[in-house]
Amino acid sequence: xxxxxxxxxxxxxxxxxxxxxxxxxxxxxxxxxxxxxxxxxxxxxxxxxxxxxxxxxxxxxxxxxxxxxxxxxxxxxxxxxxx
Numbered sequence: 001x002x003x004x005x006x007x008x009x010x011x012x013x014x015x016x017x018x019x020x021x022x023x024x025x026x027x028x029x030x031x032x033x034x035x036x037x038x039x040x041x042x043x044x045x046x047x048x049x050x051x052x053x054x055x056x057x058x059x060x061x062x063x064x065x066x067x068x069x070x071x072x073x074x075x076x077x078x079x080x081x082x083x
Contacts (some may be wrong), residue, residue, distance in 0.1 A: 006074045013039075014070065044073050054079040 017036030022065055048067045051061075057079045058064040067075040 003019060003074055003077065007071050010071050023037070039072075040069075043069050046076060048050050050076055 005051060014036070016029075017032050017039075018023075021036070022030035024030075025032065047065050047068050054076065055061045055065075064075065064079075
């Protein structure tokens with residue numbers, strides 16, 4: 001998969017979550033804030049995993065942790081060993 005494309009899609013997801021929260025969308029799109037909270041909770045766990053497993057491989061730990069919080073596994077893949 002193309003990491004840049006996946007990060008772009010993830011950023012678009014977060015923009016939609018923020019828009020749905022601010023504008024109070026109804027219907028199916030009204031679930032976006034709830035889904036966003038669930039994804040944010042998962043990303044918090046991913047940041048904790050990054051902090052324990054990969055912080056020594058990072059040159060800027062705080063920036064990488066912030067990017068893991070936004071992009072999740074898509075950012076963390078650069079620290080994982082290749083197959």
